[in-house]
Amino acid sequence: MPxxxxxxxxxxxxxPPGLKVRGQEAEVDFESNRFGSGAIERSRPALLRTCANxxxxxxxxxxxxxxxxxxxxxxxxxSPECTRVLVEAAVRRERxxxxxxxxxxxxxxxxxGLVMLEQxxxxxxxxxxxxxxxRQARGGRLGVWLVRREGVREELVTRALxxxxxxxxxxIDQHDPEAMTGFLPRLFVDAFxxxxxxxxxxxxxxxxxxxxxxxxxxxxxxxxxxxxxECGLVQGSLFRAAHTRILAARFPPVQLIEAASEPAAAQAIxxxxxxxxxxxxxxxxxxxxLWLRMWTRPVTGPYxxxxxxxxxxxxxxxx
Numbered sequence: 001m002p003x004x005x006x007x008x009x010x011x012x013x014x015x016p017p018g019l020k021v022r023g024q025e026a027e028v029d030f031e032s033n034r035f036g037s038g039a040i041e042r043s044r045p046a047l048l049r050t051c052a053n054x055x056x057x058x059x060x061x062x063x064x065x066x067x068x069x070x071x072x073x074x075x076x077x078x079s080p081e082c083t084r085v086l087v088e089a090a091v092r093r094e095r096x097x098x099x100x101x102x103x104x105x106x107x108x109x110x111x112x113g114l115v116m117l118e119q120x121x122x123x124x125x126x127x128x129x130x131x132x133x134x135r136q137a138r139g140g141r142l143g144v145w146l147v148r149r150e151g152v153r154e155e156l157v158t159r160a161l162x163x164x165x166x167x168x169x170x171x172i173d174q175h176d177p178e179a180m181t182g183f184l185p186r187l188f189v190d191a192f193x194x195x196x197x198x199x200x201x202x203x204x205x206x207x208x209x210x211x212x213x214x215x216x217x218x219x220x221x222x223x224x225x226x227x228x229x230e231c232g233l234v235q236g237s238l239f240r241a242a243h244t245r246i247l248a249a250r251f252p253p254v255q256l257i258e259a260a261s262e263p264a265a266a267q268a269i270x271x272x273x274x275x276x277x278x279x280x281x282x283x284x285x286x287x288x289x290l291w292l293r294m295w296t297r298p299v300t301g302p303y304x305x306x307x308x309x310x311x312x313x314x315x316x317x318x319x
Contacts, residue, residue, distance in 0.1 A: 051075075053082035071280045072273055080274050087270040087283070091262055094285040095316075109164050112142050116152075116160045126150040141211065143236075158235045161211055170197055170208050170232035172239075177246040184221055185311045186251040188286060192217050195234060195243050202302060203227055208234040210243075220286035224293055254311040265290060265314050272312050290314040 051058065052075025070077050073090060077083040113127045122130075130145040137145075143157035162169045172195075180196040181189075183205060188194060194217055195208040205227045207218055218229045234242070255272070259265035269292050273281055278294035285291070292312040299308060 051078040051082050053077060053085045055085065056082050058082075070273065070277045072278075073282055074280060080270070083273050084266065084270040087273065088263075088266040090283040091266040091269065091290065094283060094290055095262060097285055098288070112157075112160055112164055113146075115163050116146070116156065119160065119163070121156045121160065122146060122150065122152055126152065143211070154236055158233055162233050165213050165233065167213060168230075168232040170206055170234050172197060172208070172234060172242050174198070175242055177242070177249040181246060181249045181251050182309065183225065184217075185254050185291070185313060186247065187254065187256070187313060188217060188289075188291075189243075190247060192287070193243070195239060195246065197234075199227075199302065205229050207231050208239060208242075210234060210236055210239040216287055220284045220291060223284045224282060224291065252309045252311055253307075254313060257312065257314040259314055259316050262316055265316050269312065269314060276310060278310075288315055290316070 052072070056078060058078055070083060072083060072086050075086065077086060113122070113131065116122045117124065117127055126146065130142060130149050133145045133149045134140055134142055143154075143161070146152040146157060147154050158169055175197055180198070183196040184194065189196070192214050193210055194214060197206040197208045199205055205221065205225065207221065207229050209231065210233070213231045213233075215231070218231050221227075222229045257265070257268050259268055269283065269290070272292065273294065276294050276296060278296050279298060281292060281294040283290060283292050290313070292314070294310045294312070295308060296310060297308040
């Protein structure tokens with residue numbers, strides 16, 4: 001399981017037997033409130049709040065139970081058992097989504113060299129020499145060889161990639177790493193090559209990539225934050241510098257778990273929710289990973305305190 005191959009310093013105590021567990025601690029500002037202030041407001045205790053588990057049989061007894069914390073997918077649960085039922089349903093939902101994603105066909109894209117040749121940004125001779133250099137080196141991106149071998153401007157390579165992916169080229173002016181790290185875990189920023197750039201109008205998040213877009217990650221961030229995500233490409237040298245800076249920033253706490261099966265993953269996630277007892281929590285899939293985010297304090301603005309959110313990333317060996 002390559003994405004979660006890094007060892008962390010502290011083990012996760014939430015995992016049941018049969019789980020391989022790794023803990024990772026990183027703390028940072030959280031940029032976005034997925035539910036908005038209204039949803040966090042709705043998650044506050046209510047006298048007659050009913051259990052979100054439709055099959056809950058506790059009846060009037062749950063009226064006597066404490067009504068704080070333990071909220072999952074916007075619904076309060078009256079017991080660990082009801083939490084487990086909701087989490088199992090969410091894990092099953094995300095797993096079914098993964099199976100459906102595997103059948104999607106990829107859209108054919110015109111090769112980068114042909115795009116640049118058609119635009120008149122390189123000559124046939126330059127393209128031939130760059131392809132030959134790439135072949136002799138047995139790898140490397142064609143755009144890199146065009147820049148190094150033929151002196152083509154990096155800006156033109158990025159513009160050609162934008163045409164190839166039918167997406168905008170984004171700038172990094174006034175990029176603030178500390179303010180943007182809360183949108184997604186450090187592991188996703190690193191492993192998927194993503195760069196949260198900026199937020200506009202409080203509802204639009206710009207997500208940058210160096211050479212190709214990641215629609216699956218963008219969808220996961222949309223579902224988690226409730227914001228519209230606009231993806232684009234960033235010029236290579238600028239992207240790498242900004243990416244290095246954001247990886248050095250402080251991220252919210254995160255635990256990494258590798259589960260042996262789907263039931264074991266659901267059990268670990270449910271235990272995490274029971275232990276933290278968040279004001280709200282949500283589970284989404286990002287590629288093969290299950291991403292649980294828990295809000296531990298009310299969010300009062302677009303930049304919550306570092307301790308207001310916790311992440312858990314779980315992979316299942318059967319993937």
